[in-house]
Every structure is written in C-alpha cells, then in structure tokens.
Amino acid sequence: MTVLCRLDDLPDGGARGFEVPGLDCKVIVVRKGERVHGWRDFCPHYKGGTPMAWKRDAYLNGARTHIACHAHGAWFDIETGACVQGPCLGRRLIRVPLTIDAAGAVCMRPREERT
Amino acid sequence: MQIIGPDSLVFGVDDVPACHEFLTAYGLAPQDYSPEKGGHFVSLDGTGLEIRRRDDPSLPPALKTGNMLRMQVLGVVDQAALDAVAAELGKDRQVLRLADGSLRTQDDQGFELSFRVTTRRQLDLPAEKVNAPGDLGRKPNQLGVWQDMPTDPRTLSHVVLFVPDIEPAVAFYRDRLGFRITDTFIGTGPFLRPQANPDHHTHFFIRTPPYMQGCEHLAFHMGGPTELMLAGSKMIKAGFESFWGPGRHKFGSNWFWYFKSPLGCNVEFDADMDTHDDDWIPRETPMGAEAAQAFLFQHRDKWAPSGGPKPGQ
Numbered sequence: 470m471t472v473l474c475r476l477d478d479l480p481d482g483g484a485r486g487f488e489v490p491g492l493d494c495k496v497i498v499v500r501k502g503e504r505v506h507g508w509r510d511f512c513p514h515y516k517g518g519t520p521m522a523w524k525r526d527a528y529l530n531g532a533r534t535h536i537a538c539h540a541h542g543a544w545f546d547i548e549t550g551a552c553v554q555g556p557c558l559g560r561r562l563i564r565v566p567l568t569i570d571a572a573g574a575v576c577m578r579p580r581e582e583r584t
Numbered sequence: 585m586q587i588i589g590p591d592s593l594v595f596g597v598d599d600v601p602a603c604h605e606f607l608t609a610y611g612l613a614p615q616d617y618s619p620e621k622g623g624h625f626v627s628l629d630g631t632g633l634e635i636r637r638r639d640d641p642s643l644p645p646a647l648k649t650g651n652m653l654r655m656q657v658l659g660v661v662d663q664a665a666l667d668a669v670a671a672e673l674g675k676d677r678q679v680l681r682l683a684d685g686s687l688r689t690q691d692d693q694g695f696e697l698s699f700r701v702t703t704r705r706q707l708d709l710p711a712e713k714v715n716a717p718g719d720l721g722r723k724p725n726q727l728g729v730w731q732d733m734p735t736d737p738r739t740l741s742h743v744v745l746f747v748p749d750i751e752p753a754v755a756f757y758r759d760r761l762g763f764r765i766t767d768t769f770i771g772t773g774p775f776l777r778p779q780a781n782p783d784h785h786t787h788f789f790i791r792t793p794p795y796m797q798g799c800e801h802l803a804f805h806m807g808g809p810t811e812l813m814l815a816g817s818k819m820i821k822a823g824f825e826s827f828w829g830p831g832r833h834k835f836g837s838n839w840f841w842y843f844k845s846p847l848g849c850n851v852e853f854d855a856d857m858d859t860h861d862d863d864w865i866p867r868e869t870p871m872g873a874e875a876a877q878a879f880l881f882q883h884r885d886k887w888a889p890s891g892g893p894k895p896g897q
Contacts, residue, residue, distance in 0.1 A: 520825065522844065523825055523844040523846050524823045524825060525823040527846070530598055530599070531600075531602065532598055539845055540827050541746075541796075541800060542650065542849060544650070554649070555649070556746075558795050
C-alpha cells in the first residue's frame with residue numbers, strides 16, 4: 470500500500486495532488502468529512518490527458534463543489550468523477566481507489582499501484 | 585472596418601481572489617480592484633481583462649456552457665469607425681449605444697460584443713534586440729538579459745474562441761466586420777486579423793460542439809522571447825502550472841507559453857508575432873502537432889554542468 474498522506478493533513482473540503490512512483494500523472498485526493506475521493510490528475514478532454522490544476526493543489530472550482538480542469542473549464546463531480554460541464558461532457562475521471570487505515574493514513578489500494 | 589482588436593475581455597468568474605493572484609503574477613496591474621467586486625487587470629498600453637463575480641448583475645448574460653467569458657470589448661480607431669460598425673451591424677440586429685459612447689450587440693453565435701473608440705495608449709518601447717554577425721541589434725555594453733529585468737505584458741494580443749457553428753461565425757467577422765483570414769487550420773478554423781491591426785491574428789476560431797462554446801485561451805504580447813521565457817519561468821517558480829510551452833508557433837511565428845488559470849481558460853504569453861498586410865496569401869494546413877509549432881520545450885529547474893542532478897532529472 471502506498472501512503473499518500475494522513476487524513477489530518479487534508480483540509481476538509483479541500484484537495485491535494487500527490488506524485489506516485491510509477492504513475493505518469495499525479496493522484497488528486499479530495500476530502501469530504503471523513504471520506505476521501507481519489508482521481509488521476511488527467512483531464513479526458515484531450516487524448517493522453519492533461520493535468521488540471523492552475524497552481525499546486527488548486528484542483529477545485531471557486532465554490533469547491535467540483536474538481537475543475539483549469540485549461541478549458543471542465544467540471545467533474547467529486548464523488549463520481551463524471552464531467553458535468555465543459556469540453557469533456559459525458560466522460561469521466563479515472564478513479565484511484567483509496568482507503569484510510571486505522572492510524573488515519575490515506576493509502577492507495579494495491580490494485581491501483583500495479584498500473 | 586477600422587477595428588484594431590480586443591481592448592478588453594470581460595469575465596464572470598467563481599473565484600475573484602484566485603484570478604487576482606494569477607493575473608498579478610502573470611504581470612498585469614490591478615485597477616479599481618476589490619476581492620468582493622473584482623476589477624480591471626491591465627497591460628502596459630491599457631488593454632486588459634475585466635474580472636467580475638459570476639453573479640455580478642452588471643455583466644452581460646453568461647454563455648449556457650458555463651464558460652466564464654462574458655464579453656469582448658473591441659477597439660476601433662475613431663468615432664467614424666465606430667459609426668461604421670453601428671451602421672453595418674444595425675442592418676440585422678439590435679445595436680445599443682450606451683451612455684459612455686460604446687456600442688453593445690451580439691455576434692451570430694451569441695457572444696456578447698462591445699465596440700468603442702480604443703482607449704489603448706501608443707507604446708514607445710523598444711522590442712527585444714538581438715545581436716547577430718552582420719547585424720548587431722544592441723549597442724555595446726547593452727545587456728540582453730538580467731534576472732530581474734521587467735517582464736510586463738505589453739498589450740492584449742488575441743482571443744481564441746470555441747465556436748459551435750463556425751461558418752456563420754467566420755462570415756460575420758470577415759464579411760460584416762471586415763476581418764482578413766490570415767491562415768487556416770483545416771477542420772479546426774481560421775486565424776483572423778482586423779483591418780486596423782497588422783498582427784497575424786487577434787482572433788482564432790476552433791470548431792467545437794455547442795456544449796464547449798466559450799474562450800479557449802487569451803494572450804498578451806511580451807517584448808520578446810527572452811521576456812516570455814523569463815515571465816513563464818517566474819510563473820513556474822511561483823507554483824503556477826504550464827499547459828503548453830515554451831515553444832514557437834508556425835502560423836504567426838509567435839513564441840508561446842500557455843498557463844492554466846482560474847478564468848477557466850488558458851492564459852498565454854506570446855512574443856514576436858508576424859505582421860501582415862493585404863498582399864498576404866493565406867495558408868492552409870491540417871491541424872496537428874507538427875503544424876502547430878516549429879519546436880516545443882518544457883521547463884526544468886535550473887542546472888549547471890558542475891554537479892547536481894543529471895539532465896532530465
């Protein structure tokens with residue numbers, strides 16, 4: 470299991486991006502209360518994907534209701550990854566399954582680590 | 585039609601302070617700004633962006649797509665040019681004359697347009713000068729670069745639009761407003777130059793589905809490629825994220841470096857764009873990586889061949 474961070478490191482309602490060895494894009498972790506959602510930092514607008522933040526860890530829209538790609542304004546549902554507005558309407562982000570262990574560490578499940 | 589190009593682009597955004605952070609780092613000067621109401625962000629000649637809250641009642645209606653561009657303000661050379669625009673567009677659409685003398689209307693796609701006698705200032709600034717054997721651009725002892733040299737954007741260069749119904753859109757700008765097509769990416773769209781501006785393009789249209797309509801990117805002209813490289817490097821160092829570049833486009837020959845932004849579109853530095861007149865014969869080529877640039881680089885941290893990580897790390 471790859472540990473990305475501790476739940477306490479994440480502001481509630483906020484997002485952070487993590488470099489993971491072996492993955493060619495960052496992993497975005499969004500915290501909502503005691504739950505976390507993991508997504509690849511990979512906007513599906515263009516083949517090959519593009520990273521989405523406008524500055525380090527700036528993945529969310531202003532109201533922090535959606536993950537936003539700041540290249541062309543696509544918005545994605547934080548819980549489902551579905552694009553709800555913008556260039557990749559009908560497509561979705563690639564989920565990174567996460568678990569929170571008993572000690573409060575946010576981990577990637579091994580299945581994802583093999584990819 | 586003696587149109588010069590965009591004096592201002594108006595955005596209704598969902599995070600005004602984020603836009604302030606981004607645009608001031610980019611090099612624009614805030615004017616009449618507050619975090620609650622937004623404000624103007626201007627380049628050296630006074631052209632720039634107007635940033636307001638998405639729900640600001642003073643803004644024209646938003647596009648249905650959620651794109652944050654709310655209006656283009658196009659500058660014309662004088663009052664006669666403004667009257668000519670009013671007369672032409674008044675033939676088939678409502679053109680409002682506002683108290684400040686400007687015109688307000690829409691293009692055929694529903695993009696909001698304002699026209700005014702330009703408020704841009706004439707710039708009296710030297711371009712970046714290059715020394716080459718046979719042609720020394722700089723005087724002796726005049727330096728080509730220093731770390732804290734100014735990198736202020738000089739003028740609003742161009743806006744690129746995602747356009748769903750591209751043929752009528754092109755016809756409107758070409759046939760009604762007198763823009764010249766300088767070059768075309770076949771299957772994507774044309775680069776457009778208004779008659780009172782020699783720049784290769786002030787507009788470029790990209791054919792898209794209706795749900796994408798909006799601003800794809802905007803750009804300001806820099807004083808030269810060195811300013812562009814330095815400005816972009818400062819953005820990277822400050823934690824902002826590159827989208828594409830630095831590199832040099834083929835159509836227009838302009839150097840480019842694009843950054844993602846909280847305006848919901850890319851914001852580009854450009855430098856050293858070609859200029860044209862009506863003797864130019866437009867080119868056409870299919871869009872693709874080869875056609876889009878002469879070369880492309882990616883930023884890396886400073887390095888010297890005296891230790892530290894190997895190239896590529």
